[in-house]
Amino acid sequence: MSEQQPYEPKIVAFLCKWCSSAGSDLAGVSRIQYPANATPITVPCTGAVSPMYILSAFNKGADGVLVSGCHIGDCHYLEGNYLARRKMYLIMKLLDFIGVEHDRFRMSWVSAAEGAKFAQVVTDFVNDLQPLGPQDKLKRAESK
Amino acid sequence: MEKILDKKRLDDWAAALTNYEVQAPSQEDGIWGFQPVNGPVRLDHTNTKQPPKEFAFPQREVFFTFEQIKGEAPRLTQVLPQAPRHAVFGVRPCDGRGVPRMDKVFNDHVEDTYYNTRRKNVAYVGLACNKPPSANCFCLSVGGSPVSTDGLDVLMTDLGDRYFVAAVTDAGKALMAEAAKVFSEPSATDQKQVKQAHAAAVAHPQRAVNNPDQAPAKLKASFKSPLWDELARACIGCGICTFLCPTCHCFDINDEVHGKAPLKGQRVRTWDNCQFPDFTMHSSGHNPREGTGARLRQRVGHKFQYFYENFGMHQCVGCGRCITECPVGIDIINVVNKVAENAA
Amino acid sequence: MINLKDVRDAARDMLAKGEVRAVIGYRRGSRGMFAEPAFLDRPEEADELVWDPTCFHNLSLYLVHDRKHLAHAGKKSGAPVAIVAKGCDARSIVVLLQEHYFGRDDVYIIGVSCEGTGVVDERKLARHLNGAQASNAAFDGDDFVFTTAQGEKRLPAREVMADRCLECRNPFPKEHNLVYGEDKTGRQLEAPFAALDRFEAQGAGERWENWARHFDRCIRCFACRSVCPMCYCDECVVDSITFPISTETTADEKANRIRWIERSAARSENITYLMTRAMHLAGRCTDCGECDRACPVNVPIRLLNTKMEKEARDQFGFEPGASIGGPSLVASFLDKDPGEFIR
Numbered sequence: 001m002s003e004q005q006p007y008e009p010k011i012v013a014f015l016c017k018w019c020s021s022a023g024s025d026l027a028g029v030s031r032i033q034y035p036a037n038a039t040p041i042t043v044p045c046t047g048a049v050s051p052m053y054i055l056s057a058f059n060k061g062a063d064g065v066l067v068s069g070c071h072i073g074d075c076h077y078l079e080g081n082y083l084a085r086r087k088m089y090l091i092m093k094l095l096d097f098i099g100v101e102h103d104r105f106r107m108s109w110v111s112a113a114e115g116a117k118f119a120q121v122v123t124d125f126v127n128d129l130q131p132l133g134p135q136d137k138l139k140r141a142e143s144k
Numbered sequence: 145m146e147k148i149l150d151k152k153r154l155d156d157w158a159a160a161l162t163n164y165e166v167q168a169p170s171q172e173d174g175i176w177g178f179q180p181v182n183g184p185v186r187l188d189h190t191n192t193k194q195p196p197k198e199f200a201f202p203q204r205e206v207f208f209t210f211e212q213i214k215g216e217a218p219r220l221t222q223v224l225p226q227a228p229r230h231a232v233f234g235v236r237p238c239d240g241r242g243v244p245r246m247d248k249v250f251n252d253h254v255e256d257t258y259y260n261t262r263r264k265n266v267a268y269v270g271l272a273c274n275k276p277p278s279a280n281c282f283c284l285s286v287g288g289s290p291v292s293t294d295g296l297d298v299l300m301t302d303l304g305d306r307y308f309v310a311a312v313t314d315a316g317k318a319l320m321a322e323a324a325k326v327f328s329e330p331s332a333t334d335q336k337q338v339k340q341a342h343a344a345a346v347a348h349p350q351r352a353v354n355n356p357d358q359a360p361a362k363l364k365a366s367f368k369s370p371l372w373d374e375l376a377r378a379c380i381g382c383g384i385c386t387f388l389c390p391t392c393h394c395f396d397i398n399d400e401v402h403g404k405a406p407l408k409g410q411r412v413r414t415w416d417n418c419q420f421p422d423f424t425m426h427s428s429g430h431n432p433r434e435g436t437g438a439r440l441r442q443r444v445g446h447k448f449q450y451f452y453e454n455f456g457m458h459q460c461v462g463c464g465r466c467i468t469e470c471p472v473g474i475d476i477i478n479v480v481n482k483v484a485e486n487a488a
Numbered sequence: 489m490i491n492l493k494d495v496r497d498a499a500r501d502m503l504a505k506g507e508v509r510a511v512i513g514y515r516r517g518s519r520g521m522f523a524e525p526a527f528l529d530r531p532e533e534a535d536e537l538v539w540d541p542t543c544f545h546n547l548s549l550y551l552v553h554d555r556k557h558l559a560h561a562g563k564k565s566g567a568p569v570a571i572v573a574k575g576c577d578a579r580s581i582v583v584l585l586q587e588h589y590f591g592r593d594d595v596y597i598i599g600v601s602c603e604g605t606g607v608v609d610e611r612k613l614a615r616h617l618n619g620a621q622a623s624n625a626a627f628d629g630d631d632f633v634f635t636t637a638q639g640e641k642r643l644p645a646r647e648v649m650a651d652r653c654l655e656c657r658n659p660f661p662k663e664h665n666l667v668y669g670e671d672k673t674g675r676q677l678e679a680p681f682a683a684l685d686r687f688e689a690q691g692a693g694e695r696w697e698n699w700a701r702h703f704d705r706c707i708r709c710f711a712c713r714s715v716c717p718m719c720y721c722d723e724c725v726v727d728s729i730t731f732p733i734s735t736e737t738t739a740d741e742k743a744n745r746i747r748w749i750e751r752s753a754a755r756s757e758n759i760t761y762l763m764t765r766a767m768h769l770a771g772r773c774t775d776c777g778e779c780d781r782a783c784p785v786n787v788p789i790r791l792l793n794t795k796m797e798k799e800a801r802d803q804f805g806f807e808p809g810a811s812i813g814g815p816s817l818v819a820s821f822l823d824k825d826p827g828e829f830i831r
């Protein structure tokens with residue numbers, strides 16, 4: 001197994017349409033090299049990300065979940081990212097509490113101009129997820 | 145077939161049953177439940193939190209899998225249960241009596257292949273209740289007894305340092321024949337002691353449903369009684385009473401999708417519950433059993449009236465679980481008694 | 489010590505004068521010593537009221553039921569409903585008021601202090617009674633006294649008390665219209681979050697092993713949700729009613745509808761359910777312990793909720809049920825909220 005291809009974690013990335021989503025596009029058009037493991041889901045604001053989305057992504061088989069939005073002070077809706085910061089902190093702690101590896105959930109602030117930062121965030125995330133292997137704790141199993 | 149089994153040899157019997165998956169009560173996180181035997185069998189349980197109904201009627205059963213590649217016809221593949229043969233030890237006589245009731249439900253009009261496939265692979269080894277294990281036991285009120293053999297394949301009775309083991313069915317005899325050497329012949333004293341133990345068990349005081357034979361008619365006359373709402377005022381509509389009942393059998397069928405390209409998944413049956421508000425909810429939003437009173441009436445009516453009308457026996461076997469486990473004290477004995485007392 | 493007669497007299501009086509529509513309290517149940525919820529509509533029923541260490545239910549749930557019934561019947565509320573509430577129960581009522589579930593005038597809080605102790609944990613008690621059946625339970629200083637067929641059995645309360653009571657900082661209903669018993673706020677039998685701390689002392693691997701076992705055991709009876717006064721949503725993500733089906737709904741639509749959580753009591757689904765619930769209760773759960781008590785298979789749900797409570801307290805300085813006018817945990821923020829975890 002170790003001789004073969006490195007394991008490729010599946011990441012679900014909830015990206016704010018006002019910043020990180022554009023940041024990921026910028027990383028793409030600037031031809032910055034970064035792993036293609038993230039499936040982006042554009043959201044209107046990080047404040048709109050329900051903790052349920054995170055749990056559901058893990059439930060449907062994500063190996064890691066990323067939430068990325070506008071820097072503090074830059075939220076299009078002024079307060080969305082402040083609220084997200086609290087909610088995401090809580091769900092992060094709860095996941096950690098039941099014993100889900102800490103590195104499976106990540107949050108970042110990436111503006112529309114920060115293509116390189118977005119690439120870095122994803123690269124780091126993939127690097128941290130790889131040694132963890134597939135996420136099967138919260139994943140819905142096709143059982144008998 | 146009646147034999148004596150030295151308590152020290154119980155494990156030898158279990159070990160000899162290599163053609164079975166042997167299950168016995170064990171305690172985990174404070175909960176008595178049937179678990180595959182792995183280590184000594186100790187039949188010192190009260191009653192298991194869940195009855196043994198899961199062996200024939202698991203909470204989740206896959207009926208078939210489906211897969212559809214775009215543009216093609218869907219492919220369905222039936223999944224029949226691949227259950228091992230089970231020998232379930234430590235079944236209380238009330239729960240044993242639950243088995244023939246479930247058999248009726250799953251074989252009346254329609255024979256349920258899934259249930260029957262599992263059911264014919266289970267042998268129930270009962271343990272007589274020398275003393276009722278719970279303050280809410282009332283098997284005597286509903287035609288049962290702490291030493292009933294109904295629904296069991298074997299009945300064991302604790303005689304101190306040994307068990308008196310009686311086969312009830314051919315399946316039970318087969319189970320005993322697998323380990324003929326561990327048993328010995330009962331002496332006249334053993335026979336006398338088992339009779340005494342059974343007589344004492346039956347004489348032990350229990351809570352009681354008054355005039356249980358009249359309950360069906362009394363409940364029937366009380367369909368519109370305001371008491372239902374009154375008695376169900378505290379009900380929170382959770383599923384404890386029914387999920388834990390040895391004879392509750394309602395289910396729901398859902399398709400669980402496990403992939404979209406191609407579309408694939410499983411059609412599954414899961415337990416459902418008449419106490420859940422959405423159980424009878426129509427898609428219009430109308431709910432014919434709107435309140436907790438109507439739902440309590442359904443549950444109690446099914447146990448003490450409808451089933452009786454259909455099959456000539458109470459569906460309730462008096463295990464007392466729904467009473468002990470209800471978080472707000474809804475008590476089926478009290479409900480039947482109160483409603484019957486006030487019946488027109 | 490609370491004199492039960494005072495409580496009964498007050499209830500009788502309120503009902504007789506028509507000041508309240510009903511009194512929700514505790515009475516002796518039909519199964520042994522345990523109290524059960526009582527709903528009194530007439531003054532002559534007031535003598536049914538009891539107050540003892542088995543009054544563990546958080547009755548504020550029934551205020552929620554009452555609102556739902558009124559809304560369903562299209563009725564106005566009229567006179568308030570009186571309710572017997574312990575400290576934690578009163579804090580639940582505060583959260584309901586904070587969320588405008590009903591108004592302060594709709595409820596008349598008859599507060600009862602837990603004094604030096606609290607209420608029993610049925611599971612702990614069963615271990616101590618060792619099969620003996622008790623017919624009555626009573627407070628007596630630091631002890632609980634049980635009446636059994638073999639005579640009186642006295643047990644140090646702290647050995648059979650619910651964990652939440654051992655850790656309770658405010659065994660007194662601060663929000664009340666009337667209150668009985670002494671205010672012992674500050675009495676502390678165990679450190680706050682003691683049970684949580686014990687659990688958290690384990691490594692992540694052990695925590696997962698424990699939770700995996702607990703999640704596997706859940707039978708999805710939803711007693712934890714049904715018994716919780718904060719779980720008042722008309723539609724919950726786990727219910728099948730969230731997807732309206734008409735004659736026009738195609739098989740494809742049915743198969744592809746969003747289902748956050750499947751009906752199957754499988755580990756993954758149970759986790760999603762219980763974690764979603766814990767998140768939804770963050771900042772709202774007042775640790776009345778009802779979910780934990782009601783669970784028939786001993787899933788330690790309280791740990792999930794107290795974990796959220798502890799984080800809220802340590803990181804956001806937030807106390808659930810502290811004041812009616814206060815902000816909600818997840819609909820507010822502070823500039824100094826932790827953000828170091830964000831890249």
Ligand code: SF4
Nearest residue numbers: 389460461463464466
């Ligand atoms: S109705 Fe209650 S007492 Fe009767 S069999 Fe079911 S769980 Fe047991």
Ligand code: SF4
Nearest residue numbers: 575576602606653656
């Ligand atoms: S948690 Fe506190 S207020 Fe609630 S019952 Fe226990 S001691 Fe009383």
Ligand code: SF4
Nearest residue numbers: 716773776777778779
């Ligand atoms: S979550 Fe549990 S402890 Fe918290 S308020 Fe609801 S029932 Fe009470």
Ligand code: SF4
Nearest residue numbers: 706707709710712783
């Ligand atoms: S955690 Fe307990 S009370 Fe809640 S649904 Fe699961 S089994 Fe029922």
Ligand code: FES
Nearest residue numbers: 016045069076080
């Ligand atoms: S708009 Fe980007 S986080 Fe709110």
